[in-house]
Amino acid sequence: MNATGAALPRGGWIIVAGGSGFIGSHLCDRLLADGHRVVIVDDLSTGRDSNVAHLAGRDDVHVLTADVCDPSVVDTITDMVDDQITAVMHLASPASPPAYLARPLATLAVGSTGTANLLQLAAPHRARFLLASTSEVYGDPLVHPQPEGYWGNVNPVGERSVYDEAKRFAEALTAAHHRIGAVDTRIVRIFNTYGPRMQPDDGRVVTNLVHQARAGEPMTVYGDGSQTRSFCYVDDLVGGIVALLDSAVTGPVNIGNPHEFTIAELVEVVREVTGSSSPVEYRPLPSDDPRQRQPDITRARTELGWEPHVALREGLARMIAAIGS
Amino acid sequence: MNATGAALPRGGWIIVAGGSGFIGSHLCDRLLADGHRVVIVDDLSTGRDSNVAHLAGRDDVHVLTADVCDPSVVDTITDMVDDQITAVMHLASPASPPAYLARPLATLAVGSTGTANLLQLAAPHRARFLLASTSEVYGDPLVHPQPEGYWGNVNPVGERSVYDEAKRFAEALTAAHHRIGAVDTRIVRIFNTYGPRMQPDDGRVVTNLVHQARAGEPMTVYGDGSQTRSFCYVDDLVGGIVALLDSAVTGPVNIGNPHEFTIAELVEVVREVTGSSSPVEYRPLPSDDPRQRQPDITRARTELGWEPHVALREGLARMIAAIGS
Missing domain, CATH: 3.40.50.720 (NAD(P)-binding Rossmann-like Domain)
Incomplete structure (x- = not known):
C-alpha cells in the first residue's frame, strides 16, 4: 500500500x-x-x-x-x-x-x-x-x-x-x-x-442467472447478450x-472491477460453473436497460x-x- | 393562464x-x-x-x-x-x-x-x-x-x-x-x-454595483465586462x-429572465439610474468566476x-x- x-x-x-x-x-x-x-x-x-x-x-x-x-x-x-x-x-x-x-x-x-x-x-x-x-x-x-x-x-x-x-x-x-x-x-x-450472500431477489443479472441455472430454469437474457457489464x-x-x-x-x-464481459460470456461461465444445461430465453431489451x-x-x-x-x-x-x- | x-x-x-x-x-x-x-x-x-x-x-x-x-x-x-x-x-x-x-x-x-x-x-x-x-x-x-x-x-x-x-x-x-x-x-x-430588500452584502454583481454607484465608490468589474448575465x-x-x-x-x-446583458451594459444602466459618475475599476477575472x-x-x-x-x-x-x- x-x-x-x-x-x-x-x-x-x-x-x-x-x-x-x-x-x-x-x-x-x-x-x-x-x-x-x-x-x-x-x-x-x-x-x-x-x-x-x-x-x-x-x-x-x-x-x-x-x-x-x-x-x-x-x-x-x-x-x-x-x-x-x-x-x-x-x-x-x-x-x-x-x-x-x-x-x-x-x-x-x-x-x-x-x-x-x-x-x-x-x-x-x-x-x-x-x-x-x-x-x-x-x-x-x-x-x-x-x-x-x-x-x-x-x-x-x-x-x-x-x-x-x-x-x-x-x-x-x-x-x-x-x-x-x-x-x-x-x-x-x-x-x-457479486458474491455469497447476495439477495436472490435483488434483480441483478448475476443473481438471476445463477439462480436460474441452479434451478434448471431458462436463463433470461435481455437483448442479444452482447451488452457488457463489469462486476467485482x-x-x-x-x-x-x-x-x-x-x-x-x-x-x-x-x-x-473494470474488466468487462458480455452477458453472453457471463451465461457461458455460469453454465460451466453450475454444470447447468439451462437454455437461454431471449427477451426484448427493456427501454430502461440498466445504466x-x-x-x-x-x-x-x-x-x-x-x-x-x-x-x-x-x-x-x-x-x-x-x-x- | x-x-x-x-x-x-x-x-x-x-x-x-x-x-x-x-x-x-x-x-x-x-x-x-x-x-x-x-x-x-x-x-x-x-x-x-x-x-x-x-x-x-x-x-x-x-x-x-x-x-x-x-x-x-x-x-x-x-x-x-x-x-x-x-x-x-x-x-x-x-x-x-x-x-x-x-x-x-x-x-x-x-x-x-x-x-x-x-x-x-x-x-x-x-x-x-x-x-x-x-x-x-x-x-x-x-x-x-x-x-x-x-x-x-x-x-x-x-x-x-x-x-x-x-x-x-x-x-x-x-x-x-x-x-x-x-x-x-x-x-x-x-x-x-434582483430587486428591493436584497442583502447589501450578498456578493452579487447587481447589489455590489448599485451600492458602489450610490456611495460614489469605484464600480468593480471583473475581467473586461463582456461576460453576460441574466437577472429577473x-x-x-x-x-x-x-x-x-x-x-x-x-x-x-x-x-x-432569459434576457442577457453584459456587465458593461449593467454598469451603464446602474450609472444612469443612480446618476452616479463612479469610475469603473477593472480587476482580474477570478478563476472561479460565477457559473x-x-x-x-x-x-x-x-x-x-x-x-x-x-x-x-x-x-x-x-x-x-x-x-x-
Whole structure:
C-alpha cells in the first residue's frame, strides 16, 4: 500500500451500519479478521440476520437492530461499547433498484438523516467515518470509464433519484464535515459487486442467472447478450474498502472491477460453473436497460495500491459453492 | 393562464418558510394581496425581520422565528393557525454563495431535514407544497440555455455542493412524495433575481454595483465586462411562483429572465439610474468566476402562460427608489 501511517489502531470498536447486508457482512468478517471489534447496526429492512448469524456469541461483536435514522441510535451505540470507537462505516441503505424503488422515503432518509446521525456519532470519538457511496452517483454517465472527477448525469426528479440523490447528498454532507474539520472522512464509490450472500431477489443479472441455472430454469437474457457489464468479487471490494479506511486518502475513490464481459460470456461461465444445461430465453431489451458503468480505478491503484484479483470464473465458483446444494 | 381549475382557495393559511428573506418577503406581500393569510417562518439566519416589519399587527399574518429543521416546528405551526392550511412554501435556505459557504451544515440541513419537516406539515392538511429550488441544480451547465430536462453538472463533493446537492436532494424528496401520492407538490427553479430588500452584502454583481454607484465608490468589474448575465426582477419572479402554485403543473419549472446583458451594459444602466459618475475599476477575472446560467422558460410560457415583463432599467429604478436616499 502506498498510503501508510494512517492505519487504524486494532482492538477498538468499528461501527458498521448496514452490517447485516451483503457487502456489510463481508466487511465485518474482514474487520474482525484484522483484529477490530465490530458493532453491527442494521434495521433488517433489506439486510438479513442470517448474514451475520455465524458471528453470534463472540465478545468482539455486538449486534444492534436499529434504524440509523432514529436520533436515539447515537446514544444507544455509545452506551453499548466500553472502549474506543475507532471508525464508523455507513453502508446502510437499500441498494438494489427493486429494494430502493420499493422504499423511496426510507432510502432518502438513510442517505440524509442516517448519514448525519452517523457523522454525529463519529465526531466526539474522533472516529474515522467512511461513507459507502456508489457508482450510481454517476447516473447515466456520458464518460466511460468513470473517473472520480466525473460529476455524473443524474435526473434529480427521476424515479431512481431516491437512491442517486440520497448518495450524492451523503457525499456532500460527508465532504462538508471533512472540509470544516469536524470529522476525518473517507468516501468509497462502490461499483457492481457479486458474491455469497447476495439477495436472490435483488434483480441483478448475476443473481438471476445463477439462480436460474441452479434451478434448471431458462436463463433470461435481455437483448442479444452482447451488452457488457463489469462486476467485482466481494472479497476484492472489501479489500479496497479496508485499504481506503486504513489510508490517509479521503476520496472519493472508485472501488470496482473494470474488466468487462458480455452477458453472453457471463451465461457461458455460469453454465460451466453450475454444470447447468439451462437454455437461454431471449427477451426484448427493456427501454430502461440498466445504466452501464465501468470504474476507472487509477486512483485506487496509485493511491491505495489496490486492484481486484478474483476473476469472474473463480468468483462465481466461490459464490455458487457458498450457496450449497 | 393556461393551467386553470387548480387555483388555491383564498382565505386559508399559507406557510412561507423563509418568509423574511429577500424573495420570501415579496412572496408574502403578493399572497396577502391575493387574499391568502400567511404564516412567516424564518430563523433570521439570513432573512431579516425588517423585510416583513410592514406586515406587523395584521391579523392575517403570523410571524414565527424558528428553524424548520427543528422537528417541533410542525406542531408549533399547526397550533398557530385556526383554519385550513392551503399551502406550504419552502423558501428557507441561505441562498447567496457567501451565505451558504459560511453555513455549510445548516444549508445541507435545511434542504434535507427542513424539506422533510415541511412535507410532513403539508401532508395531513392536504396542503399544496411548493419547493423553491434553484438554477444551481444545473451546476456548471454544459447546455445553454437550460431547459428543465437538463440534468445538470454538479460536483457532489465540491465546496458549493452544500447548496447545490441540498437543493437536488430537496427536489428528489419532493418528487418522491408526489410520486407516492403523499403530497401534492410543485417545484420551481429560481434563477438570478434582483430587486428591493436584497442583502447589501450578498456578493452579487447587481447589489455590489448599485451600492458602489450610490456611495460614489469605484464600480468593480471583473475581467473586461463582456461576460453576460441574466437577472429577473423580483415581482416578475413572484408572479411566476404564484402562477405555478395556482396551477396543476408539478414541475420543475424554471422561473427567470432569459434576457442577457453584459456587465458593461449593467454598469451603464446602474450609472444612469443612480446618476452616479463612479469610475469603473477593472480587476482580474477570478478563476472561479460565477457559473453562468440562462433559463429556458418555454415550460413556464406554455404551461403557466408566464413570462417576465420588467426590463432591467425599470427594475433597477424601482430597486434604487426603494433603497431611499
